[in-house]
Amino acid sequence: MSSQSLSQPLSFVSTRHGTAPTPIDDALIAGLAPDGGLYVPERLLQLTLPAKAPATLAETAAWVLAPYFGGSVLRDALPALCARAYDFDAPLMPLKNGRDHVLELFHGPTAAFKDYAARFLAEALGALRTARGDTETTTILVATSGDTGAAVAGAFHKRPGFDVVILYPDGRVSPRQAHGLECWGDNVRTFRVAGTFDDCQRMAKAALADRDLREKRALTSANSISLGRLLPQVAYYAHTALQHMQAHGEALNLIVPTGNLGNAAAAWLARRMGLPIGEIVLATNANDVLPRYFAGAPYSPQATRATLANAMDVGAPSNFERLTCWLGDDKSLRASLRAFAVDDDVIRRTIAAAPERHGIVACPHTACALHVLEILRAKGDKRAWSVVATAHPAKFETIVEPLIGHAVPLPQALAACLARPAHGEALKADDDALKARLLPARASANVTARRAAAVHD
Numbered sequence: 001m002s003s004q005s006l007s008q009p010l011s012f013v014s015t016r017h018g019t020a021p022t023p024i025d026d027a028l029i030a031g032l033a034p035d036g037g038l039y040v041p042e043r044l045l046q047l048t049l050p051a052k053a054p055a056t057l058a059e060t061a062a063w064v065l066a067p068y069f070g071g072s073v074l075r076d077a078l079p080a081l082c083a084r085a086y087d088f089d090a091p092l093m094p095l096k097n098g099r100d101h102v103l104e105l106f107h108g109p110t111a112a113f114k115d116y117a118a119r120f121l122a123e124a125l126g127a128l129r130t131a132r133g134d135t136e137t138t139t140i141l142v143a144t145s146g147d148t149g150a151a152v153a154g155a156f157h158k159r160p161g162f163d164v165v166i167l168y169p170d171g172r173v174s175p176r177q178a179h180g181l182e183c184w185g186d187n188v189r190t191f192r193v194a195g196t197f198d199d200c201q202r203m204a205k206a207a208l209a210d211r212d213l214r215e216k217r218a219l220t221s222a223n224s225i226s227l228g229r230l231l232p233q234v235a236y237y238a239h240t241a242l243q244h245m246q247a248h249g250e251a252l253n254l255i256v257p258t259g260n261l262g263n264a265a266a267a268w269l270a271r272r273m274g275l276p277i278g279e280i281v282l283a284t285n286a287n288d289v290l291p292r293y294f295a296g297a298p299y300s301p302q303a304t305r306a307t308l309a310n311a312m313d314v315g316a317p318s319n320f321e322r323l324t325c326w327l328g329d330d331k332s333l334r335a336s337l338r339a340f341a342v343d344d345d346v347i348r349r350t351i352a353a354a355p356e357r358h359g360i361v362a363c364p365h366t367a368c369a370l371h372v373l374e375i376l377r378a379k380g381d382k383r384a385w386s387v388v389a390t391a392h393p394a395k396f397e398t399i400v401e402p403l404i405g406h407a408v409p410l411p412q413a414l415a416a417c418l419a420r421p422a423h424g425e426a427l428k429a430d431d432d433a434l435k436a437r438l439l440p441a442r443a444s445a446n447v448t449a450r451r452a453a454a455v456h457d
């Protein structure tokens with residue numbers, strides 16, 4: 001189905017052009033390019049669309065990812081791997097007006113869109129480990145402001161050969177997000193850090209760069225700039241766009257809640273590959289670096305501001321580097337995307353009005369995108385839009401429930417997670433404190449992994 005010849009496997013290069021072309025498997029394992037840049041495909045692919053949309057998300061995923069895996073030892077296993085990773089839907093539901101839609105990406109085990117990429121990454125790294133005969137336990141270190149940590153923990157929980165270490169800022173995530181980070185145990189250790197997300201990120205970076213530590217423990221990261229997080233997100237946009245075209249004969253116009261620009265970069269990549277996606281509009285919270293840039297100001301990262309949409313509290317969107325690499329100059333970038341910022345007052349008002357106005361209950365992130373739909377309508381835009389819902393509102397019940405005046409029913413997976421005991425450990429916001437916790441744990445971590453291996457499958 002692809003116009004790309006698979007005889008010449010596609011390699012990956014760094015956005016900073018400082019690394020040799022790297023095969024997909026090595027790029028997936030490394031996550032980040034050795035020159036500090038982000039991995040991108042060495043050339044942008046154009047797919048020939050199938051005559052009929054694949055029936056399931058997993059089938060679309062295998063089709064859309066295949067051209068990237070031409071040189072992978074996982075090539076033949078890709079359909080089975082996708083079937084395991086994409087085993088929950090991404091339904092496109094009509095909003096109240098019947099014309100616009102909401103793309104619900106929150107039906108996974110931790111109720112946020114990051115489940116898709118985390119599950120694919122876990123499947124891929126697990127299969128690569130088996131294929132390569134690796135015996136060492138790899139520790140995945142994740143600094144998280146909420147949803148990434150839970151998704152990665154859930155995806156790697158009890159997976160043989162992997163430990164997960166999560167750092168999150170104590171008191172700065174919602175109570176249910178906190179429980180979602182602490183409810184795993186086994187091969188997952190969760191530290192609530194007495195500091196900010198930036199402290200957590202600094203501590204993770206220091207540990208990853210610590211030679212002494214790395215000699216004693218195989219460490220890697222799984223943050224939003226990893227190649228293995230970007231590519232799998234293309235799948236749900238490809239699937240929805242094909243289904244939408246088949247049903248409505250129109251390209252899909254998207255409004256994407258945006259923080260680090262990973263989800264939106266995947267939407268952009270899907271469109272660039274030839275999927276029927278029309279306009280992509282970004283919705284940010286009060287961290288308005290992108291809206292200011294797209295309105296014509298120079299790109300200037302800012303200190304992060306805390307907002308109600310905490311998973312989008314980003315002052316320097318890391319995937320911006322991929323978009324500039326793909327699009328070259330400011331003019332092409334600004335012609336390709338638009339962005340609008342939404343502050344906390346408006347998030348509150350949008351959540352409160354959404355049931356009546358749109359027929360849905362929105363989480364604070366999704367509310368940013370819903371409000372951008374209202375901005376576009378106020379500007380006279382008449383096209384049909386699909387608002388991307390990045391998390392389930394029940395994850396942010398302390399914000400949402402008082403605004404809508406009733407309880408939000410818990411999805412089953414989230415209820416199961418909340419029913420498990422918490423295993424978090426307190427940690428000072430200090431690089432050495434983390435190192436001390438990582439060092440002596442090695443022997444026991446291996447025991448945990450072996451025990452996990454025994455109960456897995």
Ligand SMILES: *Cc1c(COP(=O)(O)O)cnc(C)c1O
Pocket residue numbers: 112113114147148224257258259260261262263264311312365390391
């Ligand atoms: C991570 C996250 C976002 C932001 O996604 P990016 O890929 O960083 O732009 C938005 N909403 C929710 C609920 C998230 O967890």
